[in-house]
Amino acid sequence: MSWQAITSRDNPHLQRLRKLAQDGGGYRKLGGVWLEGDHLARAAVQRGVTPALALITDVAAEDAALHAIADAAPKVLVVSPALFKTVSGLESPAQIGFELALPAQPRIDARADxxxxxxxxxxxxxxxxxxxxxxxxxxxxxxxxxxxxxxxxxxxxxxxxxxxxxxxxxxxxxxxxxxxxxxxxxxxxxxxxxxxxxxxxxxxxxxxxxxxxxxxxxxxxxxxxxxxxxxxxxxxxxxxxxxxxxxxxxxxxxxxxxx
Structure with a gap:
């Protein structure tokens, strides 16, 4: 597990996350999914999903609970709140987000509700x-x-x-x-x-x-x-x-x- 501080908005990881966060169908082209906010991130971890990447603000990283959520990812990028805002698709950005690999599309279960x-x-x-x-x-x-x-x-x-x-x-x-x-x-x-x-x-x-x-x-x-x-x-x-x-x-x- 590695934690890395990012200060440039042109960082390739941030550029990719912007596309995932701000283009509703971007996941189809890039093969990744953006989850923003601690609730969604926690829900994914509780279901056994391993994120590919976590993005967290330096402020949120001081919170033990949010720090623990970010630790579920093998790679964690730490940014300022202002830099996180450039990625987020929300008017009031969260302080943490995950990139997940796009789940493989399953076959139809013929007998399922x-x-x-x-x-x-x-x-x-x-x-x-x-x-x-x-x-x-x-x-x-x-x-x-x-x-x-x-x-x-x-x-x-x-x-x-x-x-x-x-x-x-x-x-x-x-x-x-x-x-x-x-x-x-x-x-x-x-x-x-x-x-x-x-x-x-x-x-x-x-x-x-x-x-x-x-x-x-x-x-x-x-x-x-x-x-x-x-x-x-x-x-x-x-x-x-x-x-x-x-x-x-x-x-x-x-x-x-x-x-």
Whole structure:
């Protein structure tokens, strides 16, 4: 393990970290992932992830807890808070961050409880759904082409560490979902049944569609059930992340009731 003080903003490591921090899809080109903040860094370590590199401010390095987090990396770069700010993609930068090697994309698990993301655009929605999936026992998330980059800094922040307990597969076509051997369920205003009345299969794959357009017609045709969420308050629709949390909770509740 080595600790190295960096004073130049042109240091090659810092240049690489800037690209990872400030380009949402940069990880696809560079093969690395930027995690900013002690919460995400700690979540990764607790899940057994070994970072390739840690970046920490000289101020944070004086904190024993943050120093210990940085020690999880084989190489630690120490910078001033001002220099850390040149890397960070945040208005109020954290004091510590990790670079991880981009995890290898796994094969689709045909029988896993799954969430399918159909062209979701908002990184906050995607990260929130990942967090709900992890909390409610849906360990696989499949993202179709056009969905916000799963390992982007914004999605990572919204996921709050959920990434490290999930099997994440992205860049898929609708046809790639043929690998699943569980029924696909979609929320729709043109529903076959309401959520509280529907017979929900287990395991299953919940399909969550584009914020404005919903689930594509091609994908909807592959779904075994179209399910509505009761909205007695009279709103026209729900935010997709809210809808996902409701549906995943109902599946999890029934799974627990059967066990």
């Amino acid at each position: 799954t969430v399918v993301l159909d062209r979701l655009q908002d990184a906050g929605n995607v990260g929130t759904i990942l967090r709900s999936a992890g909390a409610l026992g849906f360990r696989q998330v499949l993202a179709l082409k056009g969905t916000a980059a799963l390992w982007s800094p914004k999605v990572l922040r919204a996921g709050m560490g959920a990434h490290f307990g999930l099997k994440l597969v992205e860049g898929l076509s609708v046809e790639d979902l043929d690998a699943l051997q569980v029924p696909l369920l979609a929320t729709s205003s043109h529903s076959d049944a309401m959520l509280h009345q529907a017979e929900l299969p287990s395991p299953c794959a919940w399909v969550m569609g584009h914020e404005g357009q919903g689930v594509s017609d091609t994908l909807m045709q592959r779904c075994a059930l179209r399910i509505g969420i009761p909205q007695p308050g009279g709103e026209e629709s729900l935010n997709v992340a809210s809808a996902a949390s409701i549906c995943l909770y109902e599946s999890a509740r029934r799974r627990l009731a059967r066990s």
